Amino acid sequence: MLIGVLCWSALAAHAADTAWADKYPEQTKLFTGSAHQGAGLKCADCHAADPKSQPARDKKAIAEMCATCHSDVRKMNAYGLATDQLDHYKTSKHGEALFGKGDQRVAVCTDCHGIHDILKVKSPQARTYPTNIPQTCGRCHSDAALMGAYKLPADVVDKYKTSYHAKMVFEKGDLSGPTCVTCHGNHGATPPGTKEVGQVCGKCHTRQRELFGKSPHAEAAQAGLISECVGCHGNHAIQKATVELFGTACVQCHAKDPKQLALRDTISGMLRTAGARFVQAQERVRDATIRGLATDDEQLFLQEVKTQITQLEALQHTLSTNNLSLVAARAEELVSQTLKDVDRLEQIEQYKRRSLLVIWVFLSVMAFLFWAKHRQLEQKTAL
Amino acid sequence: MKLPVKIRGWLADRYEIGVVEKFVEQQAHKPLPQETGFWHTFGSLSLFLFINQVITGILLMIYYRPTTETAFESVRFIMTKANFGWLIRGLHAWGATLMIVCVLIHMIRTFFMGAYKKPREMTWVMGVLIFGCTVTFGFTGYLLPWNQLSYWATTVGTEITSVIPIVGVHLRTLLRGGEGVTGETLARFYVMHVVVLPWVLTGLIAVHLFLMRVQGLATMERIGEEKPIDKSKAVPFFPNHVMKEGVILCLLVGALMALIVLFPVELGEKADPFVTPEGIKPEWYFLSTYQLLKYLPKLLGILVSMIPPLLLLLWPFLDRSPERHPKKRPVAVGIGIAALFLAIVFGVLGHISERKMTFFGQKYEIDIYGVPHKHSDKTPHRGKLPR
Amino acid sequence: MNQEKTVTRRGFLDWLLGAGLGAWAFGFVAPVISYVWPAQRRGPSIQTVSAGKAEEFPEWHSKIVAVSGHPVIVVHTPQGFRAFSAICTHLGCIVQWDAGRRQIVCPCHAGFFDINGKVISGPPPKPLPEHGVAVVNNEVLVKSS
Numbered sequence: 001m002l003i004g005v006l007c008w009s010a011l012a013a014h015a016a017d018t019a020w021a022d023k024y025p026e027q028t029k030l031f032t033g034s035a036h037q038g039a040g041l042k043c044a045d046c047h048a049a050d051p052k053s054q055p056a057r058d059k060k061a062i063a064e065m066c067a068t069c070h071s072d073v074r075k076m077n078a079y080g081l082a083t084d085q086l087d088h089y090k091t092s093k094h095g096e097a098l099f100g101k102g103d104q105r106v107a108v109c110t111d112c113h114g115i116h117d118i119l120k121v122k123s124p125q126a127r128t129y130p131t132n133i134p135q136t137c138g139r140c141h142s143d144a145a146l147m148g149a150y151k152l153p154a155d156v157v158d159k160y161k162t163s164y165h166a167k168m169v170f171e172k173g174d175l176s177g178p179t180c181v182t183c184h185g186n187h188g189a190t191p192p193g194t195k196e197v198g199q200v201c202g203k204c205h206t207r208q209r210e211l212f213g214k215s216p217h218a219e220a221a222q223a224g225l226i227s228e229c230v231g232c233h234g235n236h237a238i239q240k241a242t243v244e245l246f247g248t249a250c251v252q253c254h255a256k257d258p259k260q261l262a263l264r265d266t267i268s269g270m271l272r273t274a275g276a277r278f279v280q281a282q283e284r285v286r287d288a289t290i291r292g293l294a295t296d297d298e299q300l301f302l303q304e305v306k307t308q309i310t311q312l313e314a315l316q317h318t319l320s321t322n323n324l325s326l327v328a329a330r331a332e333e334l335v336s337q338t339l340k341d342v343d344r345l346e347q348i349e350q351y352k353r354r355s356l357l358v359i360w361v362f363l364s365v366m367a368f369l370f371w372a373k374h375r376q377l378e379q380k381t382a383l
Numbered sequence: 384m385k386l387p388v389k390i391r392g393w394l395a396d397r398y399e400i401g402v403v404e405k406f407v408e409q410q411a412h413k414p415l416p417q418e419t420g421f422w423h424t425f426g427s428l429s430l431f432l433f434i435n436q437v438i439t440g441i442l443l444m445i446y447y448r449p450t451t452e453t454a455f456e457s458v459r460f461i462m463t464k465a466n467f468g469w470l471i472r473g474l475h476a477w478g479a480t481l482m483i484v485c486v487l488i489h490m491i492r493t494f495f496m497g498a499y500k501k502p503r504e505m506t507w508v509m510g511v512l513i514f515g516c517t518v519t520f521g522f523t524g525y526l527l528p529w530n531q532l533s534y535w536a537t538t539v540g541t542e543i544t545s546v547i548p549i550v551g552v553h554l555r556t557l558l559r560g561g562e563g564v565t566g567e568t569l570a571r572f573y574v575m576h577v578v579v580l581p582w583v584l585t586g587l588i589a590v591h592l593f594l595m596r597v598q599g600l601a602t603m604e605r606i607g608e609e610k611p612i613d614k615s616k617a618v619p620f621f622p623n624h625v626m627k628e629g630v631i632l633c634l635l636v637g638a639l640m641a642l643i644v645l646f647p648v649e650l651g652e653k654a655d656p657f658v659t660p661e662g663i664k665p666e667w668y669f670l671s672t673y674q675l676l677k678y679l680p681k682l683l684g685i686l687v688s689m690i691p692p693l694l695l696l697l698w699p700f701l702d703r704s705p706e707r708h709p710k711k712r713p714v715a716v717g718i719g720i721a722a723l724f725l726a727i728v729f730g731v732l733g734h735i736s737e738r739k740m741t742f743f744g745q746k747y748e749i750d751i752y753g754v755p756h757k758h759s760d761k762t763p764h765r766g767k768l769p770r
Numbered sequence: 771m772n773q774e775k776t777v778t779r780r781g782f783l784d785w786l787l788g789a790g791l792g793a794w795a796f797g798f799v800a801p802v803i804s805y806v807w808p809a810q811r812r813g814p815s816i817q818t819v820s821a822g823k824a825e826e827f828p829e830w831h832s833k834i835v836a837v838s839g840h841p842v843i844v845v846h847t848p849q850g851f852r853a854f855s856a857i858c859t860h861l862g863c864i865v866q867w868d869a870g871r872r873q874i875v876c877p878c879h880a881g882f883f884d885i886n887g888k889v890i891s892g893p894p895p896k897p898l899p900e901h902g903v904a905v906v907n908n909e910v911l912v913k914s915s
């Protein structure tokens with residue numbers, strides 16, 4: 001009797017499953033291979049028991065439904081997943097609009113993770129895998145009409161794609177590079193305020209932030225007069241910082257301050273000079289190496305110079321010419337030493353040329369002796 | 384040179400050294416025709432340069448390492464750390480060029496003086512094989528420093544073999560030890576350069592010298608009308624002719640040292656299979672053939688470029704004239720001069736092609752066929768190889 | 771009289787030639803011997819570089835030496851000598867030893883490595899490659915890999 005009941009339940013469940021699959025073949029196909037299927041979920045676990053009923057449309061309901069498992073510590077523990085997503089979400093701009101104003105146009109769980117074909121974040125095909133994030137966010141944030149309603153720009157993803165950060169992730173394959181969520185957060189997505197931007201950038205660029213904190217700009221940033229980091233470097237379309245940035249960044253505020261512009265010129269001048277001298281030394285060492293001169297020590301010096309210049313690039317955030325001149329002076333010392341050494345190597349080549357003269361003199365004498373002997377023998381034969 | 388009495392006595396008790404001494408005497412004082420002059424020194428000079436190559440080659444082998452990871456570094460070590468390493472390397476690299484020059488002058492001299500004719504046809508044939516061997520030495524040795532020039536010149540050079548129908552691709556694979564130029568190529572070229580070719584060349588030179596010594600040097604008389612050497616006017620090989628060779632040797636060594644110091648051999652950049660430098664060309668002794676191949680469709684080019692070596696090899700059997708004196712052989716001399724002229728013209732074209740030059744202030748871009756075009760930034764790349 | 775003079779002149783010429791040839795031979799042999807004599811203790815297959823005497827290397831001190839043209843930082847720990855490539859894995863700056871923290875630090879962007887070469891904090895993406903070190907006859911020898 002018991003066996004009969006068990007068999008009948010299994011059959012009934014199977015029949016129910018098949019009912020869902022028959023009615024919704026597309027969704028079943030998408031569900032196959034998904035993380036939820038792998039965890040043993042079935043259609044009825046999210047949808048109502050009756051396949052004929054409508055799927056959930058209200059985003060608030062979706063968020064709360066996902067949270068029934070994903071905010072339950074006991075359920076998520078075995079999978080090692082966090083359970084604070086909904087709490088974070090409620091603090092995000094998306095969450096505030098949905099839960100506060102009932103705005104159904106914002107993103108909710110399914111918009112970013114997918115509906116039936118949700119994959120683990122670590123899977124490269126997942127919508128939330130780092131290389132797919134810009135595209136996922138861009139579904140809404142590149143939609144001009146949608147963004148226009150919130151008075152938000154619709155070009156942020158395009159700008160990001162031109163940035164050095166995008167190059168890191170997409171061209172160099174360095175997944176530690178930032179995507180949208182690195183700076184904005186994921187579930188608690190909020191653009192960082194002007195006071196917090198520095199902290200976001202400082203997550204990776206620790207040294208630069210530390211040094212910036214020692215500069216006169218730090219106060220201005222605290223007072224909200226300038227945006228820390230973003231004020232000079234930009235945000236979404238950020239490029240690799242070069243000395244050229246001095247030409248465009250400072251005049252944004254100091255266009256009419258000759259004193260500050262003079263300081264700018266001094267600092268950028270130091271960087272330019274150090275860079276130019278390094279290139280000069282590098283080319284001379286390279287030429288000497290190709291010629292076959294012994295440039296081992298000089299190549300080591302060049303690596304040291306490069307170290308000093310990289311330090312300069314970070315140090316300039318302090319805007320203090322004292323530290324900078326020390327490091328610049330060390331770089332120049334090394335460059336001079338390198339160039340002197342290459343001169344010395346070429347001097348040795350000069351000695352070789354001088355000894356050539358000696359050799360020629362010797363050979364001329366020998367040739368003359370051979371010739372004289374030859375003449376002597378000919379005369380002897382003639383006798 | 385006489386042996387000290389005691390040593391001579393010890394040897395005489397055991398061996399027929401009288402025979403050896405007589406032979407050495409004969410060879411040393413061998414009478415040469417009185418016309419034998421300074422033009423006849425280039426054979427010995429070539430031999431001297433070969434011995435130079437062997438000695439400097441052995442010395443280089445002490446520090447050279449024939450793998451792709453270490454070859455370039457080992458050459459760098461030789462040039463920067465080993466005492467006089469730059470000199471040994473310079474002697475070897477420039478010595479190779481001078482050896483080819485001397486062998487060429489020797490061949491040209493022999494050709495114009497008709498010395499290849501009966502009974503010396505086989506001496507000539509040996510000589511052409513020696514020339515082939517020398518040039519192969521140059522080709523295999525060129526790869527060993529494993530720098531950009533080496534790598535790409537070898538790639539271009541071995542690529543040419545692939546146009547031979549049916550066997551071409553297999554021949555190229557055999558030469559390279561694979562698809563492209565790799566460590567396998569380096570290994571094979573090293574074995575050829577350091578073991579196979581030296582023994583082959585030594586054998587060829589031995590036969591060549593033996594034949595030359597046994598038959599004596601040619602004069603300019605007609606075939607069949609050679610007079611025996613007038614002993615009273617003959618030039619003893621040693622010391623008379625050797626003194627002449629000494630004078631020329633001094634000049635040669637002077638030139639060699641000048642080249643080493645004034646035009647030092649560079650280390651270059653380590654071979655990079657992913658970066659092709661501009662204007663890759665083979666060494667100068669291959670330039671005329673390389674340039675010729677550009678003007679002709681591939682297979683025809685290969686066939687045409689095989690003609691000169693074949694002609695050279697078979698020349699004594701094709702030239703029917705009994706005359707040796709150049710003034711009495713206008714046809715042969717004419718063909719010789721024409722061949723030299725063509726070789727030089729193609730060689731020069733090969734050198735200036737694919738280069739930018741400035742002539743009287745106007746920049747010119749020379750295309751692959753050697754035709755100059757006025758250089759402007761809008762000029763697209765001209766010239767395609769015929770397919 | 772003439773005969774004598776001719777003999778002396780001929781003899782003189784021969785002597786000169788002989789001396790010249792001898793000088794020539796010496797001029798060739800001397801560089802060759804110098805060449806064959808090892809330039810360094812080992813040839814281009816150099817395997818180790820000395821970082822000085824072990825007794826002159828105090829504990830928790832460091833030194834930078836050049837191995838095959840690359841800087842290597844050698845640190846004397848209580849457990850023995852450790853050596854790592856001194857080229858920071860972030861942007862190639864040359865690292866330094868911070869005796870206070872007992873860590874290897876990169877001055878460019880404050881990358882910190884522990885005494886095993888592993889990244890503790892900062893931007894470096896990979897640990898510092900380690901080089902083998904051995905103390906032979908009181909000499910600290912750093913291997914080239």
